[in-house]
Amino acid sequence: MNEEEAIYALRTMFYIRRMENKAAELYRLRLINGFLHLYAGQEAIAVGTKMSISEQDSVISAYRCHGFAVVFGVPARNVFAELMGRKTGAARGKGGSMHMYANQFYGGEGIVGGQVPIGAGLGFAQKYKGTGGVAWTFYGDGAASQGQVHEAYNMSKLWNLPVVYICENNKYAMGTSVDRHSANTNLYTRADLIPGVRVNGMRVMDVREAMKFARDYALRNGPILLEMVTYRYYGHSMSDPGISYRSREEVKTTQTERDPIELLSKLLVENGVKTEAEILELRENTYKVVDEEMEQAKADSYPEMSEIATNVYVKPLEKIRGKAPWEIY
Template sequence: MLLSLNSMRKMLTIITNVLKGSASKNVARVVAARTYADFTAEAAFDVKKCDTHRLDDAPPTKSVLTREDALKYYRTMQVIRRMELKADQLYKQKIIRGFCHLYDGQEACAVGIEAGIKPTDHLITAYRAHGYTYTRGVSVREILAELTGRRGGCAKGKGGSMHMYANNFYGGNGIVGAQVPLGAGVALACKYLGTDQVCVSLYGDGAANQGQIFEAYNMASLWKLPCIFICENNKYAMGTSVERSSASTEYYKRGDVIPGLRVDGMDILCVKEATKYAADLCRAGKGPIVMELQTYRYHGHSMSDPGVSYRTRDEIQEVRSKSDPISLLKDRMLANNMASVEELKEIDVQVRKEIEEAAQFATTDPEPPLEELCNHIFYNDAPLEVRGTLPWAKLKSVS
């Protein structure tokens, strides 16, 4: 299509401004106006077939993705990735203290699960929880402030890395495997109250051998609870490969009489379709179900673990180059004309800015005052008296 003389003049003006270093945003707007209408609005993609256990059918092997959802998924995964890298930096600067378990590499699990359930559904996970805290609606600012122990954190600086909560999100939990029976309890409440909700109860391959998990399986199966038990199998638990720690590494079959799915946890579309299938099964009164997401963490188990004593740097790099969840989605979008390189770069710039602003808040917001140390022990803030005394009554902040 030929451009009018006025249009050509406008474009020349913008190009001149770019050369002067003053109009990159205007160029982005012109490119958007000229090309966004030509993008593919919707496309269908082949996804890896899930392995099944005690199921007559399986999740679909094709997934329909809209451009709007693709951009949303890409941005959310980039936020989680950049947030975790910033947490790594703050920890090494000794601004974040204590335990800190990062989620980079596993972004397709959190974002794919959220895409397959409803915001009104329930979710509970272990201590590698920052990604889920974000997908459940908590801002990066509140998450990083919680990591640095500031009063602007989502738990007012008192919970730290392992204890973050939101609506219908029952937190990261520090006791290995303890969240699984809690999730079964939430699912029992859903059934008791007659809601159409399900509960996603997550744990890792290291926790998969815990006895309490099998107790939760048993009760959930007896009572047909709407619970999706999900094992995020990132292959190394705290630092031991699954082959050395588990007699059976087919975690999706661990529920025995409970049906199971083994899913490519590095492909967001595969996770989304499998989760939706599992949620539909639970809503139909056919729950529970066990899912195993085969994924990979780039960091060590925690920040105190370099992560290369039980696996090689070459292995980590190979996963990054061949199976990175963000790159896989990005390549699909570009190959099918669902976005432009410039558009995705602009998202990356916006995400980095958001993370930096959140980090600035997380390092300057005040810490909670000492006199609040024992608040919120009871839901109604009733004082806790021990033999007629309040042991913290004399605590005062001096800073």
């Protein structure tokens, strides 16, 4: 990883972390309603993924999707706007926390494991059209035992589709630890004939290299499974304080010893790429940008009631090609 890539990774993780922490504040102020699933702690996975894939690839994820929206070009302003139900949101204020979309990014899925068969379908499309692309399909440890996930494994292997399945194992499915809901906690081994690799999901360089390997493998041999071992700092959603099933000490230890931002910052300092002062300046400048975008989103308007039944059907492709999701009206 060269200096430019390292700074991109660090700045983007700072950006996502600040955005998610500010979203938590907006929720407590009741400016965000409904569900809110935050990505703080897992930033290295979304960032490492973006650093590894090609333009023809497709990505679909579970409902903890804000970080993916950012790396695929959705500014924090449009994420905040979506969370607050404003018309400048990534889904025009009608989707909320679980429904962010961008070019290449087919969004979050509100049904546990529901996106995995869709990911297999995206892989089928890649192979059928001969695009040379890969379908990246993300899901959580809680979805790993869903029947539809294993059906998708089977079909993708049967047809040798270019699909990379990525399990973001943040250790807790809602409030249930992995060893309480899974007889086999080695989630990377769960796909029978599909090979699996366990990856340190807290180190952005490990994620990036694993993704590069997996992409090459999927194009040559068909599906592969990656288990990204990570951790979420907030509860399952903002309605979950996250302290009834794990200790504050566990969370604090992870934040101190395994935080993806701290690990990369330390690496850059140790190798003489950046000083601690330069990293602090980068963080403060990035935080300022996010804070300004949050204020812009708070001033944005709500959708008109006449919009409530729109966007049920897709507009003709020529009317939306080249536009960002929040620009499609």
